[in-house]
Amino acid sequence: MVSLGFVVGAAAAAVVGAAVSLLLWPVAAPVVMMKGPGAVGLLISRVAFEDNPKLYYYLLRTAGAAAAA
Numbered sequence: 001m002v003s004l005g006f007v008v009g010a011a012a013a014a015v016v017g018a019a020v021s022l023l024l025w026p027v028a029a030p031v032v033m034m035k036g037p038g039a040v041g042l043l044i045s046r047v048a049f050e051d052n053p054k055l056y057y058y059l060l061r062t063a064g065a066a067a068a069a
Contacts, residue, residue: 036060 036044038060049056 032046033043034046036042
């Protein structure tokens with residue numbers, strides 16, 4: 001027979017797992033990538049580039065293509 005503590009622990013783990021997956025859903029969503037302009041074909045996040053292209057170009061100029069990607 002299965003102990004009551006095991007059942008309670010399994011139920012608690014399921015609830016915590018469901019809560020974490022709901023909180024992390026935006027993070028787990030697929031990331032759309034694009035070739036970085038001026039970065040010799042390195043892939044970068046399209047969302048990050050569209051949100052702040054000035055930062056991307058600043059990093060590309062100062063730190064190089066690997067840092068910008």
